[in-house]
Amino acid sequence: MPASELPVARFTDPANRHIAVVGGGISGLVAARELAKTGVRVSIWEQEPTLGGRIRATELAGVPADMGAEAFASRGGTVACYLAELGLAKDIVYPAPLGSWVLAGDQALPLPRGGAIGIPAQPLSKEARRHLGIRGSLRAAIEPWLPLRSAKLGEDPTIADLVSTRLGSRVLERLVRPVTLGVYSSDPEKLRLSAVPGLDAAYQRERSLIKAAKKLRQASSAAGGAVAALSGGMTPLIRALEAEIRRLGCEVHPGVEVAELRSRDHGAWQLCDRNGAVLTRADAVLLAVPEAAAHGLVTLPGEAPEHDEVEVIALAVENSRLDTAPRGTGVLIAAGSVGARGQREDSAALDQPADQASGNVAKENLILAKALTHVTAKWPDRAAARPSGQHVLRLSYGRAGIRPETLELSDAAAFERARVDAEQILGIAIAAEQVVDRARQRWHIAAPSQNRPNVEAPPGIALSGDWVHGTGLASVIPGALKAAQELFAWLIAEPVHPCHSEPESEVRPE
Ligand SMILES: Cc1cc2nc3c(=O)[nH]c(=O)nc-3n(C[C@H](O)[C@H](O)[C@H](O)COP(=O)(O)OP(=O)(O)OC[C@H]3O[C@@H](n4cnc5c(N)ncnc54)[C@H](O)[C@@H]3O)c2cc1C
The missing domain is CATH 3.50.50.60 (FAD/NAD(P)-binding domain)
Incomplete structure (x- = not known):
């Protein structure tokens, strides 16, 4: 029938x-x-x-x-409303307002505030000039006066094409790339404009990436920007x-x-x-x-x-020098970076591209981590849950399309690598005996460009x-x-x- x-x-x-x-x-x-x-x-x-x-x-x-x-992005209040339905509103916590840093080459600097996915809201500010040098800052600053979208970029350009065309390669390499890698585990070449919530609409409305980034941040909608979590x-x-x-x-x-x-x-x-x-x-x-x-x-x-892989390595460290949060809530690391020298003021050095700044560095000295979160500096509730002077550092490995190098390492070698990377990234010595516990976790992740609603x-x-x-x-x-x-x-x-x-x-x- x-x-x-x-x-x-x-x-x-x-x-x-x-x-x-x-x-x-x-x-x-x-x-x-x-x-x-x-x-x-x-x-x-x-x-x-x-x-x-x-x-x-x-x-x-x-x-x-x-x-x-x-954590969760607090844009639109969607997640907070959902947590409230579950009776968890009282447990929502916010990160300490320390800001995050970027390490490119050997230069570790605070990420310019007020922008989104690394696009600076004020390219001529002192903070932005430190990353970009005078030439890079001036190149980025003309962006609001450029025509909206060049035909060669197409309807849904990659973040790499859009940022390099409109803001120049220094903004792409020194700010946007480390942020997209850290936040989306994706190179900007693989990340489409439509995959960054709110950016395309704001860009169309404002007719400028710089203005769009500023608006997004003001509306608390920048990825990796306005975030919250639950206590614990x-x-x-x-x-x-x-x-x-x-x-x-x-x-x-x-x-x-x-x-x-x-x-x-x-x-x-x-x-x-x-x-x-x-x-x-x-x-x-x-x-x-x-x-x-x-x-x-x-x-x-x-x-x-094919899915990308990432590995997270977390270290519990007893070292009181970490109490001062030497690199804010954490650091996003550009490929090819080496130990951080800290902030630089001289403009000649600033006009030197980041890759030259690191010189001919032996491969084994390069930092492999793509991001470090200083968990106990970022989340005061997490610090309060631990003995005084004990910190948690969380490092992520695996850049888009590249298997995390740590996956091949034994536990002992992977944890040692993470300790050395943490020293280089934070610019302070961390002795092996100061690492009191450690854990590693491997993940498969989908590239954001594959989202298919x-x-x-x-x-x-x-x-x-x-x-x-x-x-x-x-x-x-x-x-x-x-x-x-x-x-x-x-x-x-x-x-x-x-x-x-x-x-x-x-x-x-x-
Ligand atoms: C290291 C890392 C850090 C992140 N940080 C953040 C962050 O800070 N903030 C944020 O908002 N997002 C973050 N994300 C992204 C976020 O975790 C994910 O977007 C989200 O958790 C995905 O949830 P999901 O339910 O779609 O998938 P998943 O959490 O992957 O759940 C899918 C489940 O399906 C199960 N499964 C698969 N196949 C089968 C089967 N055949 N039978 C039965 N079960 C099956 C899996 O075991 C898994 O538990 C992070 C992701 C990673 C990897």
């Missing part, structure tokens, strides 16, 4: 319908909560033993330290969400990989493990897994992408996660809410076929 002739019932009792969420990162958890609030039966399947995905902490000298996301890091959000979805009756299955999705007649889906055993049957599935994993489960347009999935499947909605919690949380709402709307518009009420003979791992 053709499907259209089967007797159908309308969707009346949500509890009779089942939506499975695959992936227990922030995206899956937010979607699961949204769906569970409707009364529909919801299950969530996560391959790792714990929920949270790229929000994860480890104990460092007895105190939790974030190894993945450590971002994992309290995961714990609160887990408690909430369990309270709403969501079935939680940590440590279970969904290896296969089988499409059944009339739109139902079977979730199977590696042995082909059916884990559960669902009327609809929300895939909140990274793009490569989604490609393994359903047919999607395009090829599964309109990617089509088969009926009954919704896609969610940073590769769909954009990197970072401020994009992922609203994206997951929307994906859940759209999937629920699709489900209630669907007729109920008799096969959906088949008894489930399924494996139910705990």
